Amino acid sequence: MQKKFFNKKLVVRGLEISPPIVLAPMVGLSHSALRSLVQAEGGVGLFFTEMLAAKRLPHDNEFCSPLLIRDESESPLIYQIITGNDADIEPAIKKLHRLGADGVDLNLGCPAPVQRRQGAGAMLGANRQQLQKILYKLRKSTELPLSVKIRLGHSLDIGQLRSFCLFLETEGVDMITIHARLHGEKFCRKPRWAVIGEIKDAVSVPILANGGIFSPADARQCLELSHADGVMIGRGAVEQPWLCAEIAREIYGAGTGCKKIDKSATYLQFIDLLEQRFAPERRLGRLKQFTGYFAVSFQFGHHLAAAIQNSTSIEEARRRADDFFAGSRC
Numbered sequence: 001m002q003k004k005f006f007n008k009k010l011v012v013r014g015l016e017i018s019p020p021i022v023l024a025p026m027v028g029l030s031h032s033a034l035r036s037l038v039q040a041e042g043g044v045g046l047f048f049t050e051m052l053a054a055k056r057l058p059h060d061n062e063f064c065s066p067l068l069i070r071d072e073s074e075s076p077l078i079y080q081i082i083t084g085n086d087a088d089i090e091p092a093i094k095k096l097h098r099l100g101a102d103g104v105d106l107n108l109g110c111p112a113p114v115q116r117r118q119g120a121g122a123m124l125g126a127n128r129q130q131l132q133k134i135l136y137k138l139r140k141s142t143e144l145p146l147s148v149k150i151r152l153g154h155s156l157d158i159g160q161l162r163s164f165c166l167f168l169e170t171e172g173v174d175m176i177t178i179h180a181r182l183h184g185e186k187f188c189r190k191p192r193w194a195v196i197g198e199i200k201d202a203v204s205v206p207i208l209a210n211g212g213i214f215s216p217a218d219a220r221q222c223l224e225l226s227h228a229d230g231v232m233i234g235r236g237a238v239e240q241p242w243l244c245a246e247i248a249r250e251i252y253g254a255g256t257g258c259k260k261i262d263k264s265a266t267y268l269q270f271i272d273l274l275e276q277r278f279a280p281e282r283r284l285g286r287l288k289q290f291t292g293y294f295a296v297s298f299q300f301g302h303h304l305a306a307a308i309q310n311s312t313s314i315e316e317a318r319r320r321a322d323d324f325f326a327g328s329r330c
């Protein structure tokens with residue numbers, strides 16, 4: 001069968017996303033250190049921050065908050081906000097303008113009880129009236145690209161998903177990321193990429209497909225089934241920080257030749273980045289969370305994960321990682 005050709009570049013309200021491979025927002029993971037690590041491997045056209053509470057954002061210090069610390073090389077960068085209250089929007093956007101955001105994303109998928117109680121995330125997605133108010137304020141307060149991140153819905157209903165996306169588009173949203181699972185479906189469930197394909201033609205704004213991409217073959221299948229304009233990668237890029245580069249090369253023919261993967265060097269570079277970017281008390285927890293995913297790429301990686309989980313300092317974690325690499329053929 002002839003291989004399909006996919007567009008190498010996506011332009012959203014003047015923002016160039018090339019290649020159209022995007023690092024997902026992930027609490028505790030999509031911070032400056034991971035973004036820089038993935039950036040160094042190449043292949044990412046756009047970064048996201050983890051979700052930021054819009055209410056708190058104006059008061060957070062960008063020089064010490066691990067949620068806001070950023071290196072210039074992590075670019076372009078969309079800041080994802082979460083709120084259920086339209087009064088939060090203007091001050092949050094003012095702050096994002098000051099931070100030099102390349103775009104703003106509104107989280108409409110988070111199911112966490114704390115967000116639910118505030119009418120935010122998935123709850124906001126189900127409340128059209130309030131969502132309309134929030135999108136109106138967002139659109140009025142910024143010329144930056146405005147995107148939203150959603151799931152497929154509460155039940156499989158193509159008509160409803162299509163009408164929701166058209167509503168978002170009418171309210172001024174410039175791009176939609178669809179995590180191809182229903183609300184409540186676990187991450188281990190196979191994503192429903194083809195469902196995106198069923199609504200794609202009806203929607204004019206670009207769509208990013210997300211969920212369950214762990215290899216270039218997954219990315220290809222996802223694009224073929226969803227007809228999406230690009231892919232968003234989450235856990236796959238934590239397990240394999242070089243994954244976006246591989247997808248860029250194999251799917252989009254982008255980037256330079258094949259770089260040798262050095263897993264232990266990548267891991268130690270991540271520790272260096274944590275030390276460079278964050279205050280001492282902000283490092284170990286993030287290393288533990290990262291290791292839970294990254295260790296999967298090693299044979300006997302559970303030994304590495306356990307050794308890091310039981311470390312009480314970043315220095316001890318580094319020593320234990322060195323010992324693990326010395327004894328493993330990676």
Ligand SMILES: Cc1cc2nc3c(=O)[nH]c(=O)nc-3n(C[C@H](O)[C@H](O)[C@H](O)COP(=O)(O)O)c2cc1C
Pocket residue numbers: 024025026027028029050051080107109110149179210211212213232233234235236
């Ligand atoms: C630890 C973790 C934290 C997450 N935090 C966010 C978040 O802050 N905002 C968001 O929209 N989605 C969040 N997600 C969902 C991811 O962005 C993504 O939709 C999901 O992981 C599926 O993509 P993947 O299979 O490529 O990981 C999170 C996922 C994980 C695993």
